[in-house]
Amino acid sequence: MMQQTAAPAASFRWPDESVSRVPFQVYTDPELYALEQERIFQGPVWNFLGLEAEIPEPGNYKMTHTGEAPVVMVRKPDGSISAVLNRCAHKGALVCYKQRGTIREFNCVYHNWTYDLDGQLTGVAFRKGVGGKGGVGADFDQSAHGLVKLRVERYRGLVFGTFSDQTPPLTDYIGAELIANIDRVLIKPLKVLGYHSQILPNNWKLYAENNKDSYHASLLHVFHNTFGVVRPNMGGGIKLSANGWHHLSYTERSAPNDDATGTEKVRSLKEQYSLEDPSLMEHRLELGDQVTNAIQTIFPSLVVQQILNALAVRQIVPRGVDRTELLWTVLGFEDDDEAMATLRMKVNNLVGPAGFISMEDGCVGGFVQRAAKADPEARTVMPMGGDAIEPSQGSRVTEAAVRGFWKGWRECMGL
Amino acid sequence: MMQQTAAPAASFRWPDESVSRVPFQVYTDPELYALEQERIFQGPVWNFLGLEAEIPEPGNYKMTHTGEAPVVMVRKPDGSISAVLNRCAHKGALVCYKQRGTIREFNCVYHNWTYDLDGQLTGVAFRKGVGGKGGVGADFDQSAHGLVKLRVERYRGLVFGTFSDQTPPLTDYIGAELIANIDRVLIKPLKVLGYHSQILPNNWKLYAENNKDSYHASLLHVFHNTFGVVRPNMGGGIKLSANGWHHLSYTERSAPNDDATGTEKVRSLKEQYSLEDPSLMEHRLELGDQVTNAIQTIFPSLVVQQILNALAVRQIVPRGVDRTELLWTVLGFEDDDEAMATLRMKVNNLVGPAGFISMEDGCVGGFVQRAAKADPEARTVMPMGGDAIEPSQGSRVTEAAVRGFWKGWRECMGL
Amino acid sequence: MMQQTAAPAASFRWPDESVSRVPFQVYTDPELYALEQERIFQGPVWNFLGLEAEIPEPGNYKMTHTGEAPVVMVRKPDGSISAVLNRCAHKGALVCYKQRGTIREFNCVYHNWTYDLDGQLTGVAFRKGVGGKGGVGADFDQSAHGLVKLRVERYRGLVFGTFSDQTPPLTDYIGAELIANIDRVLIKPLKVLGYHSQILPNNWKLYAENNKDSYHASLLHVFHNTFGVVRPNMGGGIKLSANGWHHLSYTERSAPNDDATGTEKVRSLKEQYSLEDPSLMEHRLELGDQVTNAIQTIFPSLVVQQILNALAVRQIVPRGVDRTELLWTVLGFEDDDEAMATLRMKVNNLVGPAGFISMEDGCVGGFVQRAAKADPEARTVMPMGGDAIEPSQGSRVTEAAVRGFWKGWRECMGL
Amino acid sequence: MDAALLARLRAEAFLAEYVHVLDGGRLEEWAGLFTADGRYKVVTRDNHELGLPLAVMSCDGQGMMRDRISALRTANVFEPHVYCHVPGALRVLEHGNGTIRTESTFAVFRTMGDGTMSLFACGRSQDRLVEHAGTLRLAERVVILDSRQIDTLMVIPL
Amino acid sequence: MDAALLARLRAEAFLAEYVHVLDGGRLEEWAGLFTADGRYKVVTRDNHELGLPLAVMSCDGQGMMRDRISALRTANVFEPHVYCHVPGALRVLEHGNGTIRTESTFAVFRTMGDGTMSLFACGRSQDRLVEHAGTLRLAERVVILDSRQIDTLMVIPL
Amino acid sequence: MDAALLARLRAEAFLAEYVHVLDGGRLEEWAGLFTADGRYKVVTRDNHELGLPLAVMSCDGQGMMRDRISALRTANVFEPHVYCHVPGALRVLEHGNGTIRTESTFAVFRTMGDGTMSLFACGRSQDRLVEHAGTLRLAERVVILDSRQIDTLMVIPL
Numbered sequence A, B, C: 001m002m003q004q005t006a007a008p009a010a011s012f013r014w015p016d017e018s019v020s021r022v023p024f025q026v027y028t029d030p031e032l033y034a035l036e037q038e039r040i041f042q043g044p045v046w047n048f049l050g051l052e053a054e055i056p057e058p059g060n061y062k063m064t065h066t067g068e069a070p071v072v073m074v075r076k077p078d079g080s081i082s083a084v085l086n087r088c089a090h091k092g093a094l095v096c097y098k099q100r101g102t103i104r105e106f107n108c109v110y111h112n113w114t115y116d117l118d119g120q121l122t123g124v125a126f127r128k129g130v131g132g133k134g135g136v137g138a139d140f141d142q143s144a145h146g147l148v149k150l151r152v153e154r155y156r157g158l159v160f161g162t163f164s165d166q167t168p169p170l171t172d173y174i175g176a177e178l179i180a181n182i183d184r185v186l187i188k189p190l191k192v193l194g195y196h197s198q199i200l201p202n203n204w205k206l207y208a209e210n211n212k213d214s215y216h217a218s219l220l221h222v223f224h225n226t227f228g229v230v231r232p233n234m235g236g237g238i239k240l241s242a243n244g245w246h247h248l249s250y251t252e253r254s255a256p257n258d259d260a261t262g263t264e265k266v267r268s269l270k271e272q273y274s275l276e277d278p279s280l281m282e283h284r285l286e287l288g289d290q291v292t293n294a295i296q297t298i299f300p301s302l303v304v305q306q307i308l309n310a311l312a313v314r315q316i317v318p319r320g321v322d323r324t325e326l327l328w329t330v331l332g333f334e335d336d337d338e339a340m341a342t343l344r345m346k347v348n349n350l351v352g353p354a355g356f357i358s359m360e361d362g363c364v365g366g367f368v369q370r371a372a373k374a375d376p377e378a379r380t381v382m383p384m385g386g387d388a389i390e391p392s393q394g395s396r397v398t399e400a401a402v403r404g405f406w407k408g409w410r411e412c413m414g415l
Numbered sequence D, E, F: 001m002d003a004a005l006l007a008r009l010r011a012e013a014f015l016a017e018y019v020h021v022l023d024g025g026r027l028e029e030w031a032g033l034f035t036a037d038g039r040y041k042v043v044t045r046d047n048h049e050l051g052l053p054l055a056v057m058s059c060d061g062q063g064m065m066r067d068r069i070s071a072l073r074t075a076n077v078f079e080p081h082v083y084c085h086v087p088g089a090l091r092v093l094e095h096g097n098g099t100i101r102t103e104s105t106f107a108v109f110r111t112m113g114d115g116t117m118s119l120f121a122c123g124r125s126q127d128r129l130v131e132h133a134g135t136l137r138l139a140e141r142v143v144i145l146d147s148r149q150i151d152t153l154m155v156i157p158l
């Protein structure tokens, strides 16, 4: 477990009990940002680290992050997975500086200290000095100077880590109702089809909210609406974990009721709009249901995505108070046939940094970030669905899941 | 009106009563910079927003700024002009993200909320939910969630806005003596000839001071001196508003008295220096007087410029504690004939980021900013004209107007 | 002497008496960084400014730095050297803005104030105004407004400056034992062979430590080991100034004892590794001894380097809390013959930003800086040589000199 | 002049026209620079070297290319911006039989509405050009980005 | 080789010489690369697309060009810096009758005395080249900057 | 086509191959692009203009060049990264007698493992090419960097 700083939360306090109004300051305050690193990403949460499929062989490792903290996850000979803070216990150099690779032990280039894959310090160069001179002091306890180790749990190929002793077991943390969607989507051994990295010009929370914001999907994204991936009047709903921290928003195929939506004059419903080559919108029902779109969040940093046959996990990595890296790992199943492989390539034009749908989430966060500076004391307002933080069946026109995010944020931050 | 933060002015206090000595800290302290946004740019001042000529038709809008705050000014059907903070009342996205355009209403792309041109909230997507589910809570008062509106006043085609109720009427704010120069220069309907944007590597106040610094003109700028645009011994003088916040420095053509200036060995007076093609220095007396150079400032962010036939307004936009964007709008009159059009193009080689004269103001601010870091407690000294903040007739060799700026700054900042 | 700010050291306090464990916060905290400018670089230390050989003629000047403060050193007609803060006493512009040149006096471009080479204010433009109007106030005491002057001392062609009255004489500051190495290396009139500038992606202290870290030399740098420039079992040792602030680490040629090092399985000892053209490793014994490598530090910002025949001084210039510029001045002697000139060019492939040896010090600092962010309260540990801050003969496998650096840091910072 | 240099010159001239179509905002002409069944793909060096198939953007045939542009014009939301393509070193990998295969380094600078300029992408493109009515057309263009990172979004093709 | 490719090559070679005159600091040779009454203009894309006449820098004839350089050498105050021009895609718009009209993308990197490098400008230039004693001269050069922003100042022409 | 333009084309084609050897990571082929006793040098503009001999990197002959690469492969510690060379304006200084001397502007963008891109270097290279078995080889390459600053380290040649 990491040491905890006593940094106070600046001049900040939450204005009132409601989480339906959020002060813009939370997106711009560097002190709050620093505190989030400690109280959220190093706090009682499960951070997504990566996929088992990325490190199949013993010694395979991958550099990853929990918040801004550099972390390495590595496959051990016994098949289990270990994760450590990527910082040498000696003078603090990264013990791994290549994105991925295969190792027998951690070997720091600076002074050649070595650690086993659990982070235990196994070697100190010139421990005994040279020719009887130098070397470590008598009181140096090697066992007390390993790498900071994370607790690791896995579920259906997803790997999570936490720095905190307080974090409940992973499945309790996620909760039965939301585990169900992971079971629904990750039904078979996974294959990584590739990665995207998208730099978002905004605070990480604006993107976290965006995923929980089931209200915007049919309004911002023309494609969702036009091609019936997500329409306000399609079936589905919102699910929330008991504590409200995590959510699932899903949509089921059904005949659009154009009157209903028509009356809303939704910008994004362009009746005329069509594709010359609609093959990328084809949907092979591979999960045994009619769900066209399912976006699930695991607080604070994971998004599990199914949009038609586009499957991915997205990791949110804060890169400063007004900058976020979104790491996409795009997935298929090991047993995809060629037709499915082709379909996945096509449908992935919908997502990623150039995705017909998701590109728009790349810019709206920046639109908020720029406006947030103007007057940090001002607050947003989220009236959809009242003040409630509860699931809803048949409608996604609510901001309940976003309120749930802020509930989680406040509970972790103690603010 | 915007909400006001209670942010304290860091450890800063003004050393003594005099405004003739300025601590370098005011150019480098991020907390003071944040406080300026609130107490100056969102305080009891008139911020320049743009020109009526830029939005002639109903629905024409332009993105602009007051300090760092994004603002939109828009022409209403009745011909009046409205200005709002460019931030959606829902979750804070920019409601306009294109520099200029024509709209009927404000329409936020994120969730499709709509506002009339006065910023009143007119539409909330799915206000009533879908199929009786979702929608806004019962207690949601739509009329309480409009865009933040600025008070707007206009004078001779210049458009100003303020967030504060305390700001006096525009003409009182500027004062009769300085209104007179606007009347003198903006004598006819204006035509925008183009824009410049110049990024200054310094705090915004260093450029604000530079404009009020009538002392430097003939010393830094060889062109002023060599070609008799501004020489210390030419006629003219300094005018100040009653409160000292605003100023005018002007120069009238008169025979140079080279003895007087010669004795000063002014670096910038290069007797030998001449132009192969002096046509760009030609001056057509279009304003009915002999004024060769008139630089007027309206605290905090506007400069009105007449240099020979080069007319412009300059808007000062802070972009961080050590970065400023200077937005030039270069002007002519609607009835300019072709000869005048040609002359304006030529004479504009004197100004802008590549201006023979004004380029130099682009670098001196950076020279100060870099030195300011060394020792923030140290202070400048402005001995010219003693401690006085008063007009002077016949001489510009005074720092009175700069002291006036600091008087205004202290009064707004309450420091 | 500069004015001192009263800025408090944020929430920081040193955890305990030992300097063998350093909180990562010292590498990341902007407030500590600001305090270092004042208490170290403008405090009771001798900052390296440059070489006499760089400004041989009267009026020759060079822009340099003490910490972030811009400083100019200039040769006076009497052959002595003067150094001033590069900031005009009027409004703070740089009085020199070209890297090097020749001047008779300092002449500020902004308002033409002039200073003699000692920084005394000698001219104020329009001091008496123009035509009896304007000019300086009656109470303006010209003698009180010079450039901030540094005390300057020289030793064997090295030029040092200090802002503090408290700093002891230079030779006392360095101490006899370490002066000896300067005498050993700078035996003849120097010739500048050229400059390198290397931007290090880390706090300046990480590079300062790196130079004092005699432990890493044979472990990180394959070349040192492979070619017997520095091997753990070669002769030499560590020297420290009485107060521990400064150090010398040196290595003498001797037969490698491969068993001893072999048992350590040192990553960097690649027995197989060799050069096709080893001419760049040739060593002409020009200093009358067998020393292959001597790295000397003068707290806080100077490194004196002899590696075989590669001679240089390195100046450490902080450029922000996580950015450092390392300025190399590569040296030869005036009487170098052609063969030596050729040899120096070849051997200099070992050092500088592309040096076979020194490039590695360019990246390890960044490795630490990135990891330091993760958990600022955590601490490094330096067990080599116990807690001692003392010289050692025959071994460099100690972190004594690094502890000495932190002793100096704490004494200057008062933390 | 030998055939290799001539092929080089013709490819360079064609790819310059390609660049000006994009940087000049004549996006409706883009698909027409490809053959009817031309393929277009933007991939990152990471995925490319790991042998992973994922593309940032991929079009099989002019139809999908025209769809990209029509979406950009009518459907997608993004902040207005322009590209400045600066092609670098072009090498001819193969020429003859009506085909020229080239590899070129490039940098693309993006400028936003407020004037913010940045290096948006750099890397190399691999282009297969085929003879078409006396001029050339792209049968395939693969753009390999050195960086895995895309700032904000990519809506205009490279 | 056909005339278009030859025109392209000659223009490219001439514009490369132009670039090296500026980047090499041989500024006194700059005006001589134009015809006596040559026109030079640097404008921003914003002004250009809005149809506004304002230029950042404009010279009518060699006299005004030489004045720009003499001012730079003797009158103006600025921090020393150098440009590195990297021309990109050149297309020939028109050639024949002793004239070659081209459009080229470009990037310019500025380096200050302390070594700070930055992307100073990018965009395109439109050049009209005319035959002159067996070589070429610029009758007109219009540089269109993608960004409205100029960092600090512009004193050396592009 | 006249000899100067042909020399220009051949040099450009050769230097493009040179760039792709480096950017493509085929570093073992680098020394082979030089003559056996070829000289390679990277210097800063400051040192160059002050007449100071110091180089950032210098190799006399293919042996020292191969040593640079073997050190990079087996000895030196650095974070993995790649270059993207974007050559700019090439001018022919001299040609004939089996030699072509050119000067070219360039920019190099560096991309780190995590995708961070930056302008790593810009300036000009002065290349002396000599005929070699029907193709060209570098007898000398001097790279002059506009900036004195090198970010972090330089291990891959330019």
Ligand code: FES
Pocket: A088, A089, A090, A091, A092, A093, A108, A109, A110, A111, A112, A113
């Ligand atoms: S920092 Fe890792 S061994 Fe020293």
Ligand code: FES
Pocket: B088, B089, B090, B091, B092, B093, B108, B109, B110, B111, B112, B113
């Ligand atoms: S942010 Fe504007 S409608 Fe939601």
Ligand code: FES
Pocket: C088, C089, C090, C091, C092, C093, C108, C109, C110, C111, C112, C113
């Ligand atoms: S700032 Fe130096 S003379 Fe005014």
Ligand SMILES: [Fe+3]
Pocket: A210, A216, A217, A220, A221, A358, A360, A361
């Ligand atoms: Fe979305």
Ligand SMILES: [Fe+3]
Pocket: B210, B216, B217, B220, B221, B358, B360, B361
């Ligand atoms: Fe000025």
Ligand SMILES: [Fe+3]
Pocket: C210, C216, C217, C220, C221, C358, C360, C361
């Ligand atoms: Fe080292």
